Amino acid sequence: MINLPVFAAFSQQLWNADIWYSLPLIIAISLVYSATRHEEMGAILKHALKLGLWIMGFMAAFFLLLWLIS
Numbered sequence: 001m002i003n004l005p006v007f008a009a010f011s012q013q014l015w016n017a018d019i020w021y022s023l024p025l026i027i028a029i030s031l032v033y034s035a036t037r038h039e040e041m042g043a044i045l046k047h048a049l050k051l052g053l054w055i056m057g058f059m060a061a062f063f064l065l066l067w068l069i070s
Contacts, residue, residue, distance in 0.1 A: 026055050 027048075034047035 022059070026052050030055065 030048040030052040031044070034044045034051060038044045038047055
């Protein structure tokens with residue numbers, strides 16, 4: 001059974017995390033970089049999605065590395 005006060009505190013902490021500021025940056029960087037490489041909207045969106053996932057994966061791997069070190 002889930003302890004609701006603990007879950008609520010974790011949920012509140014998750015939504016207030018500064019990591020959410022990275023999402024608009026990842027989206028903007030992916031779209032701008034992809035638009036400089038392609039001209040068609042479909043190709044831009046496909047490349048932006050791949051690049052965004054790559055950036056998030058890199059950030060997650062780096063976070064995991066720092067978490068393991070600490």
